[in-house]
Amino acid sequence: MKRSIFISVFACSSLLSSCFGYPRIVSYPFDPGGRSLNSLGSESNPQISGRYIVFTTDRRGSQDVYLFDRVTSNLVDLPGLNALDTIASHPSVSDDGRYVVFAASRLGRSAIFLYDRETRQSRDLTTNLQAEVRNPIISADGSRIAFESTNNGQWDILVYNRSGRPLNIPQDPR
Numbered sequence: 001m002k003r004s005i006f007i008s009v010f011a012c013s014s015l016l017s018s019c020f021g022y023p024r025i026v027s028y029p030f031d032p033g034g035r036s037l038n039s040l041g042s043e044s045n046p047q048i049s050g051r052y053i054v055f056t057t058d059r060r061g062s063q064d065v066y067l068f069d070r071v072t073s074n075l076v077d078l079p080g081l082n083a084l085d086t087i088a089s090h091p092s093v094s095d096d097g098r099y100v101v102f103a104a105s106r107l108g109r110s111a112i113f114l115y116d117r118e119t120r121q122s123r124d125l126t127t128n129l130q131a132e133v134r135n136p137i138i139s140a141d142g143s144r145i146a147f148e149s150t151n152n153g154q155w156d157i158l159v160y161n162r163s164g165r166p167l168n169i170p171q172d173p174r
Contacts, residue, residue, distance in 0.1 A: 028068075028073065034059045034060075035074070035075060037053065037055075037068045037075075039057065039059045042057060042058050042059075043055050043056070043057045043059075043066075044056050044057070044089075045089060045090050045091060047091060047092050047093065047137075048070075049092070049093045049094065049095050049097075049138075049140065050093075050094075050095035050096065050097065050140075051069055051070050051071045051097070052067055052068065052069060052070065052076070052093045052095075052097045053067070053068040053070060054066070054067050054068075054091040054092065054093040054100055055068070055091065056088055056089055056090075056091060056102075062082070062084055062086075062087070063087045063088050063089065064081075064082040064088055065078065065081055065082060065088045065091045065100060065102050065115075066078070067093060067097065067100060069097070076097065076117075078100070078115065078117070079120050080115075080120045080121060080122060081100065081115045081122055083106075085106055085107075086104045086105070086106045087104065087105045087106070088102050088103070088104050089102065089103045089104070089105075089134075090102060090103045090134065090135050090136060091136075092136055092137040092138045093138065094138050094139070094140060094141065094142030095140040095141070095142075096142070097117065098116065098117050098118055098142060099114060099115065099116060099117070099138055099142035099162070100114075100115040100117070100138075101113065101114050101115070101125075101136045101137070101138040101145050101147075102115070102136060103133060103134050103135065103136055103147070110132050110133050110134065111124045111125075111126045111127070111133060112124070112125045112126045112133050112136045112145065112147050112160075113125065114138075114145065114162060114164075123164065124164075125145060125160055125164040126147075126149075126164075127164075129149060129151060129158075130151075131149045131150045131151040132149070132150045133147055133148065133149045133150075134147065134148050135147055135148050142162060143161060143162055144159055144160070144161060144162075144167065145159070145160045145161075145162070146158070146159045146160075147160075
């Protein structure tokens with residue numbers, strides 16, 4: 001069975017990244033060994049930034065984050081990122097591939113995590129936020145993370161810096 005993934009990105013925010021000729025389509029061959037972009041597992045939530053494609057997959061029996069390098073056509077090792085007791089979703093990657101942000105659910109609590117490939121560590125950016133969170137995206141330079149939160153009883157967009165501190169973004173940019 002041969003299968004290809006097609007990724008089409010239709011929108012992006014000037015606050016977080018820049019758009020270069022979107023939408024665009026990328027296609028990679030199927031690898032039954034699970035060492036490429038496509039496998040027998042369910043690949044979902046793809047996001048492309050620079051030379052990298054980040055996505056979630058259940059190819060090892062749990063919902064994990066994977067990173068694919070389009071230049072080398074190989075998966076990038078992410079030691080310390082995925083955990084068996086955590087369901088990861090909606091990853092996003094900085095243009096240089098150093099930072100990966102993703103939503104995760106563990107023991108019924110949602111959180112936004114930032115993984116640094118250089119230090120090989122994940123950090124919960126929303127530890128002090130008593131709210132549901134979802135759909136994170138990281139800026140191209142990896143300095144800002146935007147995500148949705150129910151902190152005020154409705155879904156609002158929050159923007160944090162890489163250290164996990166909220167940024168004060170004016171609501172009326174005039």
